[in-house]
Amino acid sequence: MISCRDLTCRYGEFVAVDRLSLEVAAGSICAFLGPNGAGKSTTVKMLTGLIAPTSGSATVAGLDVVRDSLEIKRRIGVLPENLGLFDDLTVDEHLYLTGDVYKLSRAETKDRSNQLLRALHLEHGRHTFASRCSHGMRKKTALAMALLANPKVLFLDEPLEAIDPVTAKTITDLLITLSQRGVTVFLTSHILAAVEQFATRVVLIKKGVVAWNSTIAEVPGSLEKLYFDLVEAPAAEDLAWLGSSQS
Amino acid sequence: MVRVLAVLNAVRRAVWRGQGSFLSIGTNNFLIFTAYFLRQTGTFLYLLLALLIFFPLSADPLRKVPAERLALWPLDRREWWILRILTPWLNPITWFLAAATAWAVHHVMTWQLLGIVAGLFVLSFVLSDLSGGVWEGLARRVPAFGGLLRELIRNNLRQMICTLDFWLALILSVGTTIYRIADRTAPPEAFLMMSMMIILALSSYAQCLFGLDGAAGLTRYRLLPLHGWQILLAKDAAFLLVTLALTLALNPLTGLAAALMVLAVGHEQSVKHIKPQVRWRFSTSASLGNGVVQVTALFIAGYGVTRTSVLLLIPCAAIYGISVWWFGRRL
Numbered sequence: 287m288i289s290c291r292d293l294t295c296r297y298g299e300f301v302a303v304d305r306l307s308l309e310v311a312a313g314s315i316c317a318f319l320g321p322n323g324a325g326k327s328t329t330v331k332m333l334t335g336l337i338a339p340t341s342g343s344a345t346v347a348g349l350d351v352v353r354d355s356l357e358i359k360r361r362i363g364v365l366p367e368n369l370g371l372f373d374d375l376t377v378d379e380h381l382y383l384t385g386d387v388y389k390l391s392r393a394e395t396k397d398r399s400n401q402l403l404r405a406l407h408l409e410h411g412r413h414t415f416a417s418r419c420s421h422g423m424r425k426k427t428a429l430a431m432a433l434l435a436n437p438k439v440l441f442l443d444e445p446l447e448a449i450d451p452v453t454a455k456t457i458t459d460l461l462i463t464l465s466q467r468g469v470t471v472f473l474t475s476h477i478l479a480a481v482e483q484f485a486t487r488v489v490l491i492k493k494g495v496v497a498w499n500s501t502i503a504e505v506p507g508s509l510e511k512l513y514f515d516l517v518e519a520p521a522a523e524d525l526a527w528l529g530s531s532q533s
Numbered sequence: 534m535v536r537v538l539a540v541l542n543a544v545r546r547a548v549w550r551g552q553g554s555f556l557s558i559g560t561n562n563f564l565i566f567t568a569y570f571l572r573q574t575g576t577f578l579y580l581l582l583a584l585l586i587f588f589p590l591s592a593d594p595l596r597k598v599p600a601e602r603l604a605l606w607p608l609d610r611r612e613w614w615i616l617r618i619l620t621p622w623l624n625p626i627t628w629f630l631a632a633a634t635a636w637a638v639h640h641v642m643t644w645q646l647l648g649i650v651a652g653l654f655v656l657s658f659v660l661s662d663l664s665g666g667v668w669e670g671l672a673r674r675v676p677a678f679g680g681l682l683r684e685l686i687r688n689n690l691r692q693m694i695c696t697l698d699f700w701l702a703l704i705l706s707v708g709t710t711i712y713r714i715a716d717r718t719a720p721p722e723a724f725l726m727m728s729m730m731i732i733l734a735l736s737s738y739a740q741c742l743f744g745l746d747g748a749a750g751l752t753r754y755r756l757l758p759l760h761g762w763q764i765l766l767a768k769d770a771a772f773l774l775v776t777l778a779l780t781l782a783l784n785p786l787t788g789l790a791a792a793l794m795v796l797a798v799g800h801e802q803s804v805k806h807i808k809p810q811v812r813w814r815f816s817t818s819a820s821l822g823n824g825v826v827q828v829t830a831l832f833i834a835g836y837g838v839t840r841t842s843v844l845l846l847i848p849c850a851a852i853y854g855i856s857v858w859w860f861g862r863r864l
Contacts, residue, residue: 334756335755335756336752336755336756356758356760359756359757359758360758364756366749366752366753366756368748368749368752369749370749370750370752370753370756371749371750371753372688372746372749372750372753373745373747373749373750374672374688374691374692374695375684375687375688375691379684379687379688380684382683382684383684383685383688386680386681386682386683386684387681387757387758387759388758389681415669415672418669
């Protein structure tokens with residue numbers, strides 16, 4: 287469902303993603319993990335048509351990401367890194383906007399919106415302007431927009447961050463159900479323990495290069511240990527002044 | 534006192550950085566072209582611009598600090614009051630008022646005029662705390678129009694009413710409409726001219742149609758399964774609706790022709806050089822050259838439609854259509 291071959295993105299001299307090759311089968315949940323600045327969001331942007339790759343090729347749902355970008359947009363749902371919300375529209379209006387451009391009827395949009403807002407515990411804020419929403423509400427709105435048009439492939443950039451535990455559980459359950467129904471999910475996250483519970487494939491990326499790519503069953507030990515071993519170990523800075531009598 | 538000074542310093546930096554956004558007026562088509570063509574006879578228009586900019590300029594500087602952050606800082610009551618008294622002096626309008634008071638004492642300025650200016654300042658200072666709620670109430674009343682692009686058009690209409698360009702155009706429109714009703718013998722040329730002045734007031738906005746969308750809005754535009762021309766059309770529809778409403782009682786055909794040309798020329802800057810804009814400021818023209826072409830096209834189209842034939846609207850619409858198609862491909 288998602289296929290990349292030597293996908294590369296350069297910003298001048300800086301190589302954000304370096305010859306990335308991977309295959310994600312239909313119905314799988316691929317967790318794309320790495321530290322900040324590793325190239326995760328850049329990869330998502332290339333796969334969703336937000337930026338063009340410098341070289342290499344990629345297909346999503348059998349369509350070329352450069353040549354067929356409009357057609358791809360009709361088949362995917364995206365939760366972008368910056369959420370992609372308009373400050374001057376309310377939560378409800380964002381969902382109606384999505385329904386309109388994906389050519390859903392108003393009744394269908396209303397029906398689906400109500401269900402999504404209930405599922406994501408966002409009913410109380412449906413008439414709030416995005417500029418007035420908390421980060422969590424904004425994230426839920428963007429997620430609802432991604433799901434509303436019933437996409438074949440979902441790209442979610444850090445869907446579980448800044449989300450309350452109950453909604454996080456709802457989202458993970460939802461992703462598992464979607465995957466069982468054949469929807470492909472490609473997500474980035476920093477919450478390794480949560481990802482380990484529902485991802486079917488794990489790709490670790492470090493400085494734009496794939497450091498690990500396997501099914502979750504093939505991960506030796508815990509995902510956290512693998513991440514610390516291959517990608518980045520926690521810093522061991524001793525902040526001696528913290529907790530001392532010095533203010 | 535160290536804490537107060539630290540906060541004052543932070544507020545001073547934030548205020549001075551924010552003041553830069555007021556300089557947007559310097560590159561606004563309306564000011565540039567009225568100053569060039571009208572010079573001293575345009576005093577009333579400059580006063581109008583000054584009055585409009587006076588409101589956001591008078592905002593409370595302490596609002597630069599998020600309320601939650603201010604509440605979390607370990608400031609005692611005395612320190613808070615010192616801050617409350619000193620922060621207004623970070624606003625240049627306060628110094629202007631102090632100078633105006635001195636002028637009034639020395640009879641350079643009348644006490645009545647000082648009272649009006651001070652009243653406006655206090656009103657703006659207090660209103661800056663309420664403006665969010667006022668805007669929200671106004672924004673909720675913006676209607677949605679039918680079709681695929683309805684929510685985008687609504688979003689764009691709301692963005693437009695957050696610019697001082699819109700309020701300037703509204704004042705010109707309302708003022709001229711009242712004049713038309715009051716004086717039935719007024720010459721039609723005046724309304725032709727005022728229709729074009731209204732479009733001139735909005736022309737800089739037509740150069741930065743995506744300026745208020747921010748990075749998130751632009752991301753969403755790129756993710757929506759829409760053609761570039763559809764996105765541009767949603768922007769333009771809001772602009773045309775506003776111009777039509779504002780020129781309806783004056784000379785709507787002139788307004789329409791001029792607006793089509795202003796948009797057709799402005800697309801280049803709107804699409805190729807997206808310049809972020811600040812709410813409640815005048816729009817910044819992205820390019821003086823583009824502004825010159827816009828204003829020339831605006832006056833030629835406006836005069837042409839009224840003086841020669843309404844059929845001139847057809848080439849205007851054709852040029853506009855080509856521009857939407859061409860620059861839509863580049864979005």
